[in-house]
Amino acid sequence: MLDKKQLITIKGTREGLSLFIDDSCSFDDAMEDLNEKIIASRPKNDEPIVSVKVKLGNRFLYEAQKDQLREIISEINRFTIHSFESNVIHREEALAWKEDSEIKAVNRIVRSGQVLEVKGDLLLIGDVNPGGKVVSTGNIYIMGSLYGIAHAGSDGDLSTFIAASFMKPSQLRIADYISRAPDYESDGVYMECGLIDEVQDKIIIDRLQVLSHKRKEISGFERRMQNG
Missing domain, CATH: 2.160.20.70 (Pectate Lyase C-like)
Incomplete structure (x- = not known):
């Protein structure tokens, strides 16, 4: 069984943060770990809102799952999502690309x-x-x-x-x-x-x-x- 501490990895960059979500765990487990890490690393109210690039690896997210991520990585928590990056795309997108x-x-x-x-x-x-x-x-x-x-x-x-x-x-x-x-x-x-x-x-x-x-x-x- 994967250690929960390995489900979410956060790295600082010049543009903000890169957030890596382990693509072998369940989405619910990843969100639970993410929520804990976001609360623990929340910037102070007088600090700028931090931009986050969410890197999904070989995981595909539906819009409802992206919305769930946006609720956690939100301006209320002093974060905002810059982009989602994934190695996989939806079948319809793949057919259009082809x-x-x-x-x-x-x-x-x-x-x-x-x-x-x-x-x-x-x-x-x-x-x-x-x-x-x-x-x-x-x-x-x-x-x-x-x-x-x-x-x-x-x-x-x-x-x-x-x-x-x-x-x-x-x-x-x-x-x-x-x-x-x-x-x-x-x-x-x-x-x-x-x-x-x-x-x-x-x-x-x-x-x-x-x-x-x-x-x-x-x-x-x-x-x-x-x-x-």
């Missing part, structure tokens, strides 16, 4: 007037014709020609990019940044990518090879394709 991060492979031509919109990264095997549009919350990879509009990071992700076998778009958009056709060579470019340059504060066109240096997370693309 949808946002997976590769959507599509084999088609996006013709004039058509819009192809996906969550996560888009791998299009085909062309985007003039007047066609592709939109993704993640990166866009086009194994074909891009003549129309491509919008990556539609939810506001500035780190996303657009890559195409042949690039001569009427418009590129990354998050809220927009770059139009006059920014590109009149004949188009092969095996290039569009991404935001923070120094120039605009979308630039560069060689695909730069992605391994400027977007190191690109290595995850191969893993996600292999894992489905």
Whole structure:
């Protein structure tokens, strides 16, 4: 049986306190021990309220349990919860994360007037014709020609990019940044990518090879394709 003294560990940090809850004990036992420790370490009334990060390890808390924690780690006791940190998430959150991060492979031509919109990264095997549009919350990879509009990071992700076998778009958009056709060579470019340059504060066109240096997370693309 676990020693109750081991259920709750409190450590001071520059930002306040980090509170570790043993993830192998029952929640009720942890709350009993926490209540004792909070009362024993309560700051004086003339001292600032202390911010607390609650670290849960491999424990998931429901809202009712979080509310119970908030009652103990409260301003009445001179504490306030800054955040909850857990190694696990709810199934619905996991499914939403999977949808946002997976590769959507599509084999088609996006013709004039058509819009192809996906969550996560888009791998299009085909062309985007003039007047066609592709939109993704993640990166866009086009194994074909891009003549129309491509919008990556539609939810506001500035780190996303657009890559195409042949690039001569009427418009590129990354998050809220927009770059139009006059920014590109009149004949188009092969095996290039569009991404935001923070120094120039605009979308630039560069060689695909730069992605391994400027977007190191690109290595995850191969893993996600292999894992489905």
